[in-house]
Amino acid sequence: MSGFEVVSGGPLTRPLEGTVHVGGAKNSALKLMAAALLAPGRSVVHNVPHILDVVVMGDLLTQLGCGVEITFPDEVDGTAGSGSGRVVIEVPEDLGHEAPYHLVRRLRASIAVLGPLTARCGRASVALPGGDAIGSRGLDMHMRGLVDLGARVRIEHGQVVAEVGPDGLHGTSLYLDFPSVGATENLLMAAVLAEGHTVIDNAAREPEIVDLCQMLVAMGARIEGISGSTLEVDGVRRLTPVEHHTVTDRIVTGTWVFATAIAGGALRVEGGRAHHLELVLDKLVGAGLSVDLDDAALTVRCEQRLRAFDVATLPYPGFPTDLQPFAMALAAVSDGTAMITENVFEARFMFAQELARLGADLRTDGHHAVVRGVPELSGAPVVAHDIRAGAALVLAGMAAQGRTVVAEGHHVDRGYPWFAETLAGVGAGVRRLEGDPVASG
């Protein structure tokens, strides 16, 4: 059990000041680790964030027969650290094909081994994942796509089981009903070793997909249309191992930008790539935030209460669902009324109930929320239900008069290396609490 304590005098009373460094993207690094399975030999993934999910994915690869060595820097570097490290993966010729429930339930991203194992081993048995409490998160598109590529796929005893006949996987035309990130990744990783030509239409185009494509191409895969919504793949017989640097985490970058918008002040976000957050930054600039860009960083400044703005989450390049809780927290203390629409994960509004405990004036109806800004929130004990909700509650606490305690802080640690330490390093009244923070009052 752990949590976070936030002490504040209300919005703009304790402005942030300094520099934060953003490391590799969690949502990319975990998939790149799975992609390493596609080539026997030694692959290295650099710029991997120092978070538990990377260790769990490492355990899963070990279970599949790989040698895995994870190295993180011992200390936070500079004023506030990115904590990025590297993972060395030795992939054997003969891979195991079973991903057991006790590992998969700790990490939804482990479903990303389904495509690689089906392609490499001709069979895979991957437990149905658990993961964040933010929605049903179906797998129908992953499974249908593998069937179209020539696998037999069924659900048996809580496992997704895929089997390929003696002819192997074969190229085909795939159309995704929705540009699912997970399904695009799995089908891409299966298609690169399938015989012939595969087209994935309505593919996701998140920067993390582009990152995965770039690693696969460096391994010898033949992929056209990278960063577009139609990916064309010519299968190859064998891929070779690589060293690859994980793309910077756009959601962590966005989190530090929202932190400044909520608490006020000036923050230099090193490593942050503005072009991965174009829509988000446009909205924030329209609301009154100032943003300066240089080659290495983006610097944000906020001196006054921002104007409210509407948000509707959509696949990239739309407004990211992972930043929606931060937009809601900001709307709670902005000038005016905001309509927030969640189109990707239906259960994400559990967060709204916690924000209301801090005095936010909001109403939800289905996947819409109307938030009327109030001058300040009021500190209270709240509970984090997932990574982003937890981090957004900490930021909301920075605009809440008094003491806010966020329980279940372990969720936040899954997405942010050194979350409390980084915020404290730039002047926020945030510290980590060990034990049961609610019981300890």
Ligand code: UD1
């Ligand atoms: C999603 C986000 C991604 C984010 C990640 C981590 C989108 C489009 N995707 O990716 O940007 O980094 O969460 O929080 O914003 N679905 C099905 N059937 C399927 C696959 C998906 O119904 O076979 C549904 C899911 O239930 C969900 C939606 O499609 O409602 C998005 O799924 P998907 O993009 O695959 O989710 P993630 O890969 O987790």
